[in-house]
Amino acid sequence: MKTGVYFCNCGSIISDKIDPEKVKEKLKDASYIKSFGLMCSDEGKQFLEVDIKAERPDRIVIAACSPRDHQLTFMNAIEAAGMNPYLMQMVNIREQIAWVVEDKARAVDKTASYIQGAIKRVNLQKPLNIKEIDAEISVLIIGAGPAGLKAASAIAEAGRKVILVDKSPAIGGKPVLYEKIFPNMECGPCMLEPILDDVLFGRYADNIETLTISEVTEVTGYYGNFTVKIKQSPRYVNLKTCIGCGECVEPCPQKAIAVPFTGAMPNSVSIDDSACLRFKGKECSLCKEACPIPDVIDYDDKELIHERRVGAIIIAIGAGLYDCSRFPNLGFGLLKDVYTADQFERLLSSTGPTEGTLETSDGGEPESISIIHCVGSLDNNHNGYCSEVCCQYAFKFNQMIKEKLPQAKIYHIYKELVLTGKDGFILYDKAKVSSDTKFIRYKDIKDINIIDQDAKILISIEGIDVKIKSDMAVLCPSIVPVEESKQIGKMLDTTLDRFGFFEELHGRCDSAQSKIKGVYLAGTCQSPMDIAACMNQGMAAASYILSGIVEGKKLEIEPITAVIDKERCSGCKVCQLVCPYKAIAFDEKDGISIVNELLCHGCGTCAAACPIGVIEVNHFTTEEIFAEIEGLLA
Amino acid sequence: MNNGMNSFEPKIVGFLCNWCSYAGADKAGVAQTPYPSNVNIIKVMCSGRVDPQFVLKAFASGADGVLILACHPGDCHYKEGNYKALQRYKILSRLLKQFDIAEQRLRFDYVSAGEGEKFVEAITSIVDNVKSLGPLSIKGGNNIWEQQH
Incomplete structure (x- = not known):
């Protein structure tokens, strides 16, 4: 040598x-x-x-x-x-x-x-080579909110096939329901319209397969080579021919057929089979009779299972709101005029239950409205983080209330005000100038008590000598992970952080990447964030995929990976337990563990854990390290 | 301090993870503050790669001390290799006692890429400890583990 x-x-x-x-x-x-x-x-x-x-x-x-x-x-x-x-x-x-x-x-x-x-x-080192494998260039996106839509349109524009899956009958996520979006008070559907259009009917829409009322049920494979199964529930309506005129809605005795909301895209009705009489064995075809176009309504529509091959997956399933009934002291669910922010959003909406008239549960015009900030946020007994968007929408509410009821008194009862960035100050700045807008700071959500008194709401805060009489209270709950995160995390092997949000590969450098190669994160399923950040993350996820998997280019596999000696592996699976990347699979036929080189990051934890020492890490073999120790100490 | 012991220059092997601790050592280097030269460093991609056998091998090959440096909890480039390393270190420490190897001869610590000073502190501390313990002699001779490899 x-x-x-x-x-x-x-x-x-x-x-x-x-x-x-x-x-x-x-x-x-x-x-x-x-x-x-x-x-x-x-x-x-x-x-x-x-x-x-x-x-x-x-x-x-x-x-x-x-x-x-x-x-x-x-x-x-x-x-x-x-x-x-x-x-x-x-x-x-x-x-x-x-x-x-x-x-x-x-x-x-x-x-x-x-x-x-x-x-x-x-002298013991071996020549190693970068391996290459073929990769599928299509992309699966789970969730068609702002983050998923942005990613879908970018990837489609690059000429890639996108499978966009959403569980609801319409796309657009939550903001399509908001009539005003902070900080510029734009109309949500108007803001999203161009991107919804792009995805459904734009120049590159042929590249996007949008599957509504659908969910991903199975994922196998790995980066570059995933096989996914998607269950699409029947809509009973032909999306291609329905024009969303709504003629069918009125005649339905069960309210089982409806457009999800005014302006929903795709602009089409769907039948809720749990409510429809036909699915209870009764004869009824009133909707079909009312429909002006033949063959739109199809009672024989069946559940479909789609199987697709994709190279990468973006999780963009969004987030939910913290359950306010955890705070009996705030009266939610007990007092009629205590609302969560999303309920209040509906009350303000022209398509909401009061068609946008702001009134109390008994129909009166509210003279005073209290907005409770930080409900469950910044609180280690509940959610130890700031939910980022609540201050902004609370001041958006402030402005919307003032537009509808200029005389109304508004109380902001807050723990912290977080007004970051160049836009964060705008709405607060507008709100604070009015003498009718008051700010009261509390220390702990436990200190707040909301009770009924003389047909009004009485808010008191322990430790502060203040009693507020209001007609309505609006709670701004924490943004929390949705229940599906667990199930999707399990299906894709992606980990959740201590709050239940999807965990990033790195919180700052790679926050749109999960710890599983080929699985990317976008939007509030990863952390509370505003629409701008969701869109950016959607673009970030898209760019990881577009630069990582390129048509005609093979995926390169770094050679520093673990290797299991097939002859000597006893199949104890200890390596699988310690692998942080789920890169070790078990071959049932031969009863041995196998490393997937594509998923392996080469950390070597499995090699150190193998009780019989049959796992080696290329370039860091036990033999090589032993030789180095001997040489260093000679 | 260790009067009479100062002439003893221990040999110590340090296993450093590539992403945090090795970078911390580089930072100490760039700062150009002298520190004891007794620790010879072996780079591993992750502290999780440090097989307890590596430590035993180092002692058997004549090391008077062994240092394992890992990323701080929560900072591991490979998610949790440092926790695995910590667990192994704890068990190994107990084992060492059974071989009459003083616990202080094996040190585990966290050093981030920014902690050049902490790296120097970890080096200085193990060198001082091992100096005061004196040279290692293993009961049963230095090759007692050799047969197993």
């Missing part, structure tokens, strides 16, 4: 502290040792390439800076010289020796030990 050692002087940064000549004297196992001024420079790389071609070593040790700096530089140079780059081991003599060991003799000794360890190790 010919093992060459290259010593980088790093200009003179290293050689001033560590004399390469003295190191040479101490090395026993090197076939040759050469020093060079600055090996990462163009001349240095040239020198390395030419010298490797001339010397033809079997293995190389490079003593230089931290591998975090130039390992890839040298790997590329070695590859250019026609050698496998994994047959090189770098030794960090700058950060770990030259810069921190004062005594020159010791520095030489330590350098010699390091190089000796590297030689022993590198």
Whole structure:
């Protein structure tokens, strides 16, 4: 075995502290040792390439800076010289020796030990190659709210097939129901219209298969090669021919056929088979008779199971609201005029139960409305985080109330006000100028008591000498994960964080990526966030996919992965328990565990856990580490 | 301090994870503050790769001490390799006592990529501890584990 050692002087940064000549004297196992001024420079790389071609070593040790700096530089140079780059081991003599060991003799000794360890190790290293596999370029998106829609339209525009799945009969998520959106008080459906149009009828709509009233029921496979099953419940209405005129709605004695809400897209009715008389064995075809277009209503529509192959999956299933009945002191569910924010949103809506007239449960015009902020948020007994959007919609409510009832008094009862970014201040700034708008700060949600008194609501706060009489109270509950997160997380092996939101690969650097390769996160299923952030995350997820899986390009698999010795594996599955990436599957036929190289990140936890030592990690084998230990200590 | 012991320069092997602790060591290097040279570092991708056998092998090969440095809880690049490393360290510490190897010869700590100073502190502390314990001699000889590999 010919093992060459290259010593980088790093200009003179290293050689001033560590004399390469003295190191040479101490090395026993090197076939040759050469020093060079600055090996990462163009001349240095040239020198390395030419010298490797001339010397033809079997293995190389490079003593230089931290591998975090130039390992890839040298790997590329070695590859250019026609050698496998994994047959090189770098030794960090700058950060770990030259810069921190004062005594020159010791520095030489330590350098010699390091190089000796590297030689022993590198002699055992094996050539490794990046593997390539084919990848499917279609994408599954679960959830057609702002995040999912944005991702769908971007991916479709890139010429990719998208399967967009939503459990409800209409797409658009929650904001399509909001008549005003903070901070600019735009109309929600108007704001979303262009993107809904894009997805359903736009230039690239042919690339998007929108499946409503549908849910993903099974996912197998891995990054680049998922197979998914989607269950589509019957709509009993032909989406292609229904024009959403609503002629069928009135005649239905059961209110079983309806457009989900005014302006819903796709603009089509659907039949709720749990309410429809036909599905209770009775004769009725009033809706079909009322429909002006033939064959729109199809009572024989059946549940469909679609099977699709996709390369990547985006989870964009949104979030829900914290259950306010956990706070009996706030009177929710007990007092008639205590509402949650989403109920209040409906009361304000022109398509809501009062057609937008703001009135109390007995029909009176409210003189005073209290808005309770932070219900369940910023509270370790409930949800230890800020829900981000509540301050903004609370001040949106403030403005909407003022537009409808200019005389109304509004009380903001809050724990903290969080008004971030360039838009965060706008609505608060408008709200606070009115003398009819009061701000009262509380410490703990437990301190608030809401009771009925003289046909009004009486709000008192313990520790503060204040009693507020209001006609209505609006609670702003925490944004919380939806129940489906658990089930979808289980199906896709994606982990949930301590709050139940989907866990990111990295909270700051990779917040649109889950810990499972090929599964991306967008929108409030990952954390509370506003519509702008949801849209951005949708785009982020789309760009990860568009750059990661490219048509005509194979997926590259890094060679530093775990490998299980098939002959010796006893099938105990301990490795599966410790693998953080679900990269180890069990082969029932042979009774052994198998590593999926595509999912494996090469951490080596399984190798350390294997009770019989039959798992190795490429480039970090037990044998290699043992050799390094021996060399270092010799 | 350790009068009479100062001439003893222990050999210590440090297993550092690639993403946090190794980067922390680099940070200490860039700061160019001298620290004891006794710890020879082996890089692993994750502290979860540190098989207890690596530690035993180091002791058997003549190390007087072993240091394992990992990412802080919650920071592991591989989610939870550092927790696995911690569990293994705890069990291994008990085992070492049975071989008459003082617990202080094995140290586990968390060092982030930003904690150059903490890295130096961890190095200094294990070097001081092992210096005061003196050279390691293993009951039954240094090759007692060798047969098993």
